[in-house]
Amino acid sequence: MSWRKEPRRAERGYHHGNLKEALLQAALGLIAEKGAAGFTFADAARMAGVSAAAPYRHFRDRDELLSSIAQRGFEQFEQRLTAAWDDGRPDTVTAFERVGRAYLAFAREEPAFYNAMFESGVPVDANPALQAASERAFNIIRAAAERLAALAPPGTPRPPAMMMALHIWSMAHGVASLFSRGDAARRKLPMSPDELLEAEVLIYLRGLGFPTDRRPPAKSPEPPPVPPEASSGSGVPPGGPPAGPWGKPK
Amino acid sequence: MSWRKEPRRAERGYHHGNLKEALLQAALGLIAEKGAAGFTFADAARMAGVSAAAPYRHFRDRDELLSSIAQRGFEQFEQRLTAAWDDGRPDTVTAFERVGRAYLAFAREEPAFYNAMFESGVPVDANPALQAASERAFNIIRAAAERLAALAPPGTPRPPAMMMALHIWSMAHGVASLFSRGDAARRKLPMSPDELLEAEVLIYLRGLGFPTDRRPPAKSPEPPPVPPEASSGSGVPPGGPPAGPWGKPK
DNA sequence: GGCTCATGTAAAAGCCGTTCACATGAGCTG
DNA sequence: CAGCTCATGTGAACGGCTTTTACATGAGCC
DSSP states (O other): OOSSSSSSSSSOOSSSHHHHHHHHHHHHHHHHHHHHHOHHHHHHHHHHSSSTTGGGGGGHHHHHHHHHHHHHHHHHHHHHHHHHHGOOSOOHHHHHHHHHHHHHHHHHHHHHHHHHISOOOGGGGSSSSHHHHHHHHHHHHHHHHHHHHHHHOTTTTEEEEHHHHHHHHHHHHHHHHSSGGGGGSSSSSOOOOOHHHHHHHHHHHHHHTTOOOOOOOSSSOOOSSSSSOOOOSSSSOOOSSSTTOOOOOO | OTTTSSTSSSSSSOOOHHHHHHHHHHHHHHHHHHHHHHHOHHHHHHHHOOOGGGGGGGGGSSSHHHHHHHHHHHHHHHHHHHHHGGGGGGGGHHHHHHHHHHHHHHHOHHHHIIIIIIOOOOOOOGGGHHHHHHHHHHHHHHHHHHHHHHHOOOOOOOHHHHHHHHHHHHHHHHHHHSSSSSSGGSSSOOOOHHHHHHHHHHHHHHHHHHOOOSSSSSSSSSSOOOOOOOSSSSOOOOSHHHHOOOOOOO
């Protein structure tokens, strides 16, 4: 009983009724399968059940479709990062790491979006709307870094938040792009991409003087491990060098 | 007066004489210009002055050409990393950072190779020779990490060298891919990609407990700033938190 | 000099992107 | 409801790309 509801006349009728959206969905599927490079305008049209010329009524050319997908990707990306950041709850460092995991999760769960956004060669600065969406997403990381930087242990020079944000972004993108997607995921690793990134970020934060001697990732649901935001003051991980973020050496 | 020397009969003669190499060079130029996605087998043939079918005498298909270029790229990459590492001279940390810079320099100076190696979608594990070349290159980073890990300040748990290598690789690739190449280079940054990566690596190493309170990048030619390899023992940067690797806050 | 095989060519098939003239019909206007 | 109009879809056509096939050439060897 699904006719006439949303897909009013899925393929009947001369007019499709919802072709633009159908093309975007089809393209998303195709890109997930074969990558942005292998994706074909004609294939998307075929999949939507229209002629090869029809898409040109909705997109100037193939690149504009790709660009639209990238933009939509950045919007969803922003949403997920925002949710992960959760305004820094329960404490800034925990939330910050959650953002890192959300980054990887997005790259893994939405390979088509990620591909279109970062690996398709779409020039971000060509389309203002796309650029704006991209910047909004990055601003989540930037804002989080800002909050984190404000917590820099007293006595230490405060790291520039922008720099921190760029560093985190490069780590996340590096891990996602090298180890977490497509054939790259087939590289044999001593640990999962998630663990790899988490350790990387923790070590980095420790290098900035943040206290990070905390739980091995995900034990109990979320016990606030230390009084949040009450940095212990010394600017150096308390108690001498803590056990590494990579777990105890066996 | 360059006829008859190397390009013996640049276009004369039925046989080209050196088509395989000419195709590789042509492809390299085309990829540098338009990216691996935009690169065309037919264009390379045209550029070499042969028919569109000729390349098939030397490469099974377009992908094999790409794969050959990636392999050659990994070989040159390995050479440059090896030279930069210089067996850890004058001290391990300095050499390690030099490897990072060499990584970026390669990405910037050899965009075609870098593109074919990491951004063309060539499945590295499809071709054993390619995979071997890729692993040899990574092993340079791995070996350097091994040496670095061996220097871990006494009292600290020794970080797994493999993990360190993967971390460094992800940072370098992240920075290169996001900020240092093509249209990505147009993103406005507060600092150069080189500085960005250098700061990132330094902070990371500090997070592992390595002493990194050293020169602001490139002042005097190479004054060994501190007695190398003689870690000061505490496992924590000596003298409390040193000035940040990002330079003094103004 | 003649054989042979690697290396080149031309032609053709099948795919894609893109454009253009034309067809259809949804929605407004009266 | 008739008729108009314009957004949306079709089919055909152009040029370009990849890849295959049958054929041509000539370099190296006997």
